[in-house]
Amino acid sequence: MAAEEEEAAAPPQKRFYRQRAHSNPLADHTLSYPSRPQDMDWAALFPSFFPPDAAPGTAPARVEFVDVGCGYGGLLVALAERFPQTLAVGLELRGKVAAFTRARIRALRAARPGAYGNVACVRANAMKHLPHFFRRAQLSKLFLLFPDPHFKRTKHKWRIVSPAMLAEYGYVLRPGGLVYTVTDVPELHQWMLRHFGEHPLFEALPPAQLAAEPLLPLLPSVTEEGQRARRAGRAPNSAVFRRRPDPPAAAP
Numbered sequence: 001m002a003a004e005e006e007e008a009a010a011p012p013q014k015r016f017y018r019q020r021a022h023s024n025p026l027a028d029h030t031l032s033y034p035s036r037p038q039d040m041d042w043a044a045l046f047p048s049f050f051p052p053d054a055a056p057g058t059a060p061a062r063v064e065f066v067d068v069g070c071g072y073g074g075l076l077v078a079l080a081e082r083f084p085q086t087l088a089v090g091l092e093l094r095g096k097v098a099a100f101t102r103a104r105i106r107a108l109r110a111a112r113p114g115a116y117g118n119v120a121c122v123r124a125n126a127m128k129h130l131p132h133f134f135r136r137a138q139l140s141k142l143f144l145l146f147p148d149p150h151f152k153r154t155k156h157k158w159r160i161v162s163p164a165m166l167a168e169y170g171y172v173l174r175p176g177g178l179v180y181t182v183t184d185v186p187e188l189h190q191w192m193l194r195h196f197g198e199h200p201l202f203e204a205l206p207p208a209q210l211a212a213e214p215l216l217p218l219l220p221s222v223t224e225e226g227q228r229a230r231r232a233g234r235a236p237n238s239a240v241f242r243r244r245p246d247p248p249a250a251a252p
């Protein structure tokens with residue numbers, strides 16, 4: 001095996017990918033993103049789902065799950081194992097963290113050919129560019145796991161849950177699609193409950209459906225932040241919100 005391939009196949013070490021805990025999502029970052037969803041080169045991220053010999057007219061595979069602020073990729077790995085036929089992408093603002101997650105997925109793919117081909121990570125600012133990546137009603141699941149709490153009132157505008165962001169989540173999610181939130185910060189949990197509760201496009205999942213939601217028990221401990229919270233004895237607060245059907249069009 002060539003040295004380059006060996007390097008690509010080795011699991012990455014976090015000490016080479018350290019970065020400041022927070023990145024200002026409103027700052028100017030040098031990010032590349034497509035002008036429109038149809039301009040995104042998804043085949044480069046998920047080559048096994050875009051075979052060159054696909055029959056003409058075959059509908060191209062599309063991302064269905066998005067992990068907003070995926071960090072070091074723990075959820076993506078779990079999704080790859082549980083939903084191997086569903087494309088899932090993690091959006092991560094911090095460059096080195098996104099690079100770690102990409103290297104982690106590369107190493108997993110090399111270690112188990114045929115597996116992990118359905119997950120990928122993109123360095124992106126979900127607060128600015130979500131509709132550049134995804135079409136209207138494209139997604140069935142969105143994950144907001146341990147989002148940055150930004151405690152100070154002056155930084156609340158950096159939070160990934162806000163009326164403006166909910167309008168975008170409502171745009172990219174299909175009716176019936178689900179948003180999963182987990183946080184170990186009770187005040188942020190209340191903030192998310194309030195914003196989703198007040199938004200006309202979302203409703204909290206009724207308790208009986210929440211209890212039967214198969215992914216929910218997994219989410220608090222599958223990511224690196226979740227494991228950190230668990231080690232520190234901080235309890236996770238979870239919620240699931242459903243995208244309501246579109247309201248009827250107004251009469252002309």
Ligand SMILES: C[S@@+](CC[C@H](N)C(=O)[O-])C[C@H]1O[C@@H](n2cnc3c(N)ncnc32)[C@H](O)[C@@H]1O
Pocket residue numbers: 022023025068069070071072074091092093094097124125126127128144145146147148160223224225226
């Ligand atoms: C506290 S970490 C949680 C990471 C992961 N979800 C977990 O549970 O381990 C929050 C992550 O969201 C990322 N993030 C914050 N704002 C973002 C944005 N606007 N777009 C994409 N990622 C963002 C941060 O860089 C950070 O890695």
